[in-house]
Amino acid sequence: MKQKTFLTTLALFLFFFNLGIFIVSVVMFRDMVNRAEDRSLGEHYFIASALIKDFQAVESRGTDIDGFLSSLLQPYSYLSRDNKAGLAFYKNNQLVYSNKNATVLQSNSLKPPGNGNRLVTIRKVDDRTYAIVSGKLPAPYDSYTLVYLYDITEAINSWSHLKNILFFAGLVLSVVLTFGLLLVLNRIFKPLKQITRISKDIANGAYGTRLPVSGHDELTEMSQSFNHMAEEIQRQMTELKDAADKKQQFVDNFAHELRTPLTAIYGYAEYLQKAVLSEDDKLSALNYIMSESRRLQTVAFQLLELANLQNNQITCEELKVSNLFETVRQTLYGKHAGKDVQIEFSSEIETIRGDYCLMESMLINLIDNAIKACGDGGHIIVSASKEAGKKTISVQDNGKGMTPEVLSQITEPFYRGEKSRNHGDGGAGLGLALCKQIASIHNAELCFSSRPGEGTTAKITFTTP
Amino acid sequence: MASILIVEDEAAINELVKRNLQLVGHQCTSVFDGKAAVSEMQHRSYDLMILDIMLPELDGFEVIKQSEKTPTIFLTAKNSLPDRIKGFSMGADDYLTKPFEMLELLARVEAVLRRTQKTASCFEAGNVKIDFSNHQVFHNGQLVECTPKEYELLEVLVNNRNIALSRERLLELVWGYDFEGDTRTVDVHIQKLRKKLGWEDRIKTVYKLGYRLEVDR
Numbered sequence: 001m002k003q004k005t006f007l008t009t010l011a012l013f014l015f016f017f018n019l020g021i022f023i024v025s026v027v028m029f030r031d032m033v034n035r036a037e038d039r040s041l042g043e044h045y046f047i048a049s050a051l052i053k054d055f056q057a058v059e060s061r062g063t064d065i066d067g068f069l070s071s072l073l074q075p076y077s078y079l080s081r082d083n084k085a086g087l088a089f090y091k092n093n094q095l096v097y098s099n100k101n102a103t104v105l106q107s108n109s110l111k112p113p114g115n116g117n118r119l120v121t122i123r124k125v126d127d128r129t130y131a132i133v134s135g136k137l138p139a140p141y142d143s144y145t146l147v148y149l150y151d152i153t154e155a156i157n158s159w160s161h162l163k164n165i166l167f168f169a170g171l172v173l174s175v176v177l178t179f180g181l182l183l184v185l186n187r188i189f190k191p192l193k194q195i196t197r198i199s200k201d202i203a204n205g206a207y208g209t210r211l212p213v214s215g216h217d218e219l220t221e222m223s224q225s226f227n228h229m230a231e232e233i234q235r236q237m238t239e240l241k242d243a244a245d246k247k248q249q250f251v252d253n254f255a256h257e258l259r260t261p262l263t264a265i266y267g268y269a270e271y272l273q274k275a276v277l278s279e280d281d282k283l284s285a286l287n288y289i290m291s292e293s294r295r296l297q298t299v300a301f302q303l304l305e306l307a308n309l310q311n312n313q314i315t316c317e318e319l320k321v322s323n324l325f326e327t328v329r330q331t332l333y334g335k336h337a338g339k340d341v342q343i344e345f346s347s348e349i350e351t352i353r354g355d356y357c358l359m360e361s362m363l364i365n366l367i368d369n370a371i372k373a374c375g376d377g378g379h380i381i382v383s384a385s386k387e388a389g390k391k392t393i394s395v396q397d398n399g400k401g402m403t404p405e406v407l408s409q410i411t412e413p414f415y416r417g418e419k420s421r422n423h424g425d426g427g428a429g430l431g432l433a434l435c436k437q438i439a440s441i442h443n444a445e446l447c448f449s450s451r452p453g454e455g456t457t458a459k460i461t462f463t464t465p
Numbered sequence: 466m467a468s469i470l471i472v473e474d475e476a477a478i479n480e481l482v483k484r485n486l487q488l489v490g491h492q493c494t495s496v497f498d499g500k501a502a503v504s505e506m507q508h509r510s511y512d513l514m515i516l517d518i519m520l521p522e523l524d525g526f527e528v529i530k531q532s533e534k535t536p537t538i539f540l541t542a543k544n545s546l547p548d549r550i551k552g553f554s555m556g557a558d559d560y561l562t563k564p565f566e567m568l569e570l571l572a573r574v575e576a577v578l579r580r581t582q583k584t585a586s587c588f589e590a591g592n593v594k595i596d597f598s599n600h601q602v603f604h605n606g607q608l609v610e611c612t613p614k615e616y617e618l619l620e621v622l623v624n625n626r627n628i629a630l631s632r633e634r635l636l637e638l639v640w641g642y643d644f645e646g647d648t649r650t651v652d653v654h655i656q657k658l659r660k661k662l663g664w665e666d667r668i669k670t671v672y673k674l675g676y677r678l679e680v681d682r
Contacts, residue, residue, distance in 0.1 A: 256519070256542040263542075263564035264477040270567050271481065274629035274671075275488055276679055288477045 002189045009181055014174055021170050025163040032159055036131040036152040037120050043085065044118060044133040044148040047076045055141055065141075066091070073097045086130075086149035093145070128153045191219045195226060207234040246412070253414030253429070257299050261292035268292075302430040306413070309437045314355040316442070316464075321347045321384045324356070328363045328382075332371075341371050341378040348385040352393070353464055354442050362438045365431040366395045366458045373399030373456060391462045398455040407450050411436040466490040467512035467578050472502040472528060473540065474520050478563070482515055482540070485567050486574065488627040490680070499523025503531050513577060515540050516557075518548070529555050536581045538573060540565065568625065568634070575624055588623050590680045593662050595623065602662070609661050614639060618654050622668065622678040631675040651676075 054072045055065050065072075073089055089097040118135030134147040194211060201209045210230060211223040268285040271277075277285070325345045332343065352359070363382070370380045374397050381396045402410070409415050413433040435458075439446035443463045450456035469491050473479040476497070483493045494511075496502045500522040502514070514532060518525035518541040529537055539552045544562040552560045558577045561570060588595045594603040600616055602609045611619070617639045621630070630638075632648035640650070655676055659665045669677045 252543070255544075259542040259563045260475055260478065264475070264481060266564050267478070267481040267485075267567065271484060273674070274567065274677070275484075275627055276677070281484070284480075288480070292477055 001192075002185055006181060006185050010178060013177060013181075017170055017174065018167075021166045025159070025166060028162065029159055032155050033122060033131070033152070036150060036155060037122075037133075040131045040133045040148055040150040041118065041120060043150070044135060044146065047087070047148060048135065048137055048146050050076070051146065052137060052141060055137075066096070069097050084151040084154075086151075088147040088149070090145040090147065092143050122152070129156050191223065195223070198230075199226075202230055202233065207237055250413055254303075257414060257429070258296070261296045261299075264292040265289050265296075299430070302434060306430065306434055306437060309358075309434070309441060314358060314441055316353045316355060318351045319354055319356055319359060321349055321352055324352070324359055324363070325382065325384075327360055328367065331360070331364055332367060335368075336371055339371060340376040341374055341380060343367065343380045343382065346381070346383045348383070349391055352384065352391055352462065354462075358438045358442070362435045362460070363393070363395070365435050369431060370395055370397035370399065370456070370458075373397055373401070375399070387461070392459055394457055394459040396455065396457040401452040401454050401456055402448075402450040403452055407448055410448065411446070466492060467574075468492045468494070468509075469574070470502065470505060470511040470514045470535070471495045472497075472499070472514060472520065472525070473517045474498060475517075482570065485570060486515075489571055489625060491574070497521075499525070499528045502528050506532055506535060511535050512581070513538065513574060515574075517541050518543050518552070526551065526555055529557065536577050538577060540570070567628065568630075571625060571628070590667065593664065595619065604662050611661070615654055615658055615661075618651075619658055619662075622658075622676070626678045626680045629671040629674045629677040633675075635675065 051072065058065055058068055058072070069089060069091075073087060076087055087098070088095060118133055121132050123130050123132055129152050131150045131152050132147060133150075134145060136142045137144045137146060191211075198209050198211055207230065210227050213220055213223045213227065265288075268289045272282060272285050275281075325347060329343070329345060367380060367382065371378065374380065379398050382393070383396075384391070384393045386392070411432045414429040415432075436446050439460055445461045445463070446458065447461070448456060448458050466489075469486055471479055471482050471486075471493055473482065473495075474497050479495045479497065483495055486493050494505065496505050498521040502516070502520075503523065506514075512535075514535045514537045516525045516528060516537050516539055518539060520528070523531075525539060525541065534556075536558045537556065538559040538561060539557045540561045540563065541548070541552075542563045543549075549560050558580070559573050561573060586596065586598045588597065592605045594606075595601070596603070597620070602611055602616065602619065618635065621635065621638045632651045635651050636644055636646075636648060639654075640646070644650075655668060659668050664678075667679055669679055671677050
């Protein structure tokens with residue numbers, strides 16, 4: 001591209017520049033020739049008219065002109081002191097007088113037309129160029145022909161010198177222009193080169209690379225949009241990477257969730273099969289096998305539920321909040337009978353739109369978590385109310401709370417507050433992921449606010465009235 | 466026997482590993498998080514540590530950093546290559562992924578202990594004494610003549626004592642994978658050992674399974 005532009009521009013320039021020089025020199029040449037011809041014509045006319053007067057004077061004295069021709073013509077030969085001009089005089093095509101090199105004049109072409117017009121020619125003889133004017137004297141002396149020569153060699157030489165200077169200057173200018181053009185093109189194409197380099201970098205994975213932006217021209221605009229593109233690519237790559245990381249995390253956690261109970265089940269079964277055991281040992285091994293199987297079952301069930309929620313539409317109906325709370329209370333009563341946790345239900349709204357089973361499952365999950373966070377002496381408030389025109393249900397506890405870092409990840413599947421995967425408090429880490437999913441298919445928003453040591457509040461805000 | 470620290474947050478698995486190691490006579494201490502493991506090691510030294518990676522408080526990699534050259538076997542659900550490489554590069558002696566088999570765990574523990582020279586050079590049960598360093602077996606103080614296969618079989622039984630070993634597994638462990646004889650070879654050798662050592666009661670036939678060397682724990 002750059003080379004092409006360079007060659008085309010250079011060729012065009014050289015062509016027109018040299019054409020200009022050529023035209024100028026041609027015009028100058030023509031001008032010079034015209035001037036020489038005009039001058040020669042003038043001289044010729046002057047000499048001819050003077051001669052006629054002389055002839056008349058000679059004839060009036062009754063003398064024959066032919067005998068005095070030389071002496072008559074002599075004075076005019078000195079018209080040009082620099083010996084540039086020459087005269088020749090013919091009578092009936094016979095040279096009768098000449099003050100110049102005869103060879104110049106021995107030519108038929110000097111013969112003027114008969115009608116009294118004068119013939120002007122430019123002729124080159126022996127390296128010298130002459131403007132030649134020949135014309136017959138007017139009647140009654142029309143048997144005489146006067147030829148006037150004017151040497152224009154020097155004028156031509158000076159023209160040719162000037163022309164050479166012009167072409168030389170043109171050559172020098174062309175060389176200067178060539179370099180100038182190269183320089184300018186390099187400047188213009190520098191950003192393009194940069195773009196090529198940087199897009200290669202980006203293609204190789206250096207997504208953070210950017211073009212430097214300066215100035216206010218089209219290239220700047222291009223750089224800006226290029227940078228914008230690079231930013232978008234980088235952003236999307238980051239998003240993809242994050243998604244992949246999350247997926248990897250999910251798969252890791254999932255594998256762990258499956259592997260741990262399987263390891264225990266297999267291990268205890270093998271232990272039962274191969275070792276000598278007391279009745280107590282046997283019973284505890286069997287207990288482990290059963291509880292770990294149950295854990296596997298829970299994971300499988302919750303995963304299935306999660307998958308179902310992602311695929312299925314639910315049927316929403318008006319639910320009585322008081323009924324919902326009563327069911328939840330009864331379920332929890334059986335589950336946490338031994339724990340010293342106070343649960344308080346309060347409701348300011350009558351009904352709520354949603355799927356009964358799912359709402360119940362979500363509330364139980366949230367309250368379960370609250371109970372786990374509290375331990376003994378906990379106080380949990382479950383309330384339904386209207387906030388800013390939107391129905392909300394909140395579960396508030398006075399438990400141990402969470403750091404913001406933990407808070408941001410608690411709805412990820414298999415995430416646990418502690419890095420540990422201790423199952424002392426049960427569950428597979430899917431509960432809140434389920435809650436979030438349930439909330440989202442109800443067009444509701446599930447958010448948590450928490451402070452370490454002060455407790456946590458989970459709030460479900462419904463966007464549907 | 467060796468003293469072994471088990472660091473594993475899953476109570477069920479911690480207990481399982483402990484019971485398995487106790488079967489073959491090791492002394493085990495269970496801890497359930499990384500911090501407890503570090504402080505336990507400051508109290509006393511252990512011949513071996515069985516370490517999980519995903520642990521509360523301090524993860525396994527942190528624990529091994531602070532363990533001051535206690536031989537370590539990682540026992541973890543993380544089975545990706547980068548994790549394994551990281552485990553070994555941080556100084557683990559072995560890396561075992563869940564789910565694991567009892568015999569494999571015991572074999573690896575045995576191997577690490579042998580490398581770090583913490584295995585007993587002697588084993589005694591009743592009136593039988595086995596000198597592992599000299600490959601000699603004594604019954605009532607009398608040297609007992611054993612064929613190489615008999616000695617190897619005895620060694621496998623002792624290393625996996627209190628655990629039932631199937632005839633196939635015994636064939637594999639003593640005779641090797643490419644042995645073409647049938648499982649009666651094992652029965653014949655077991656009979657010979659019982660006779661030579663007076664272990665008719667100790668080497669039990671386990672119904673439908675194989676044999677087990679029973680030794681008081």
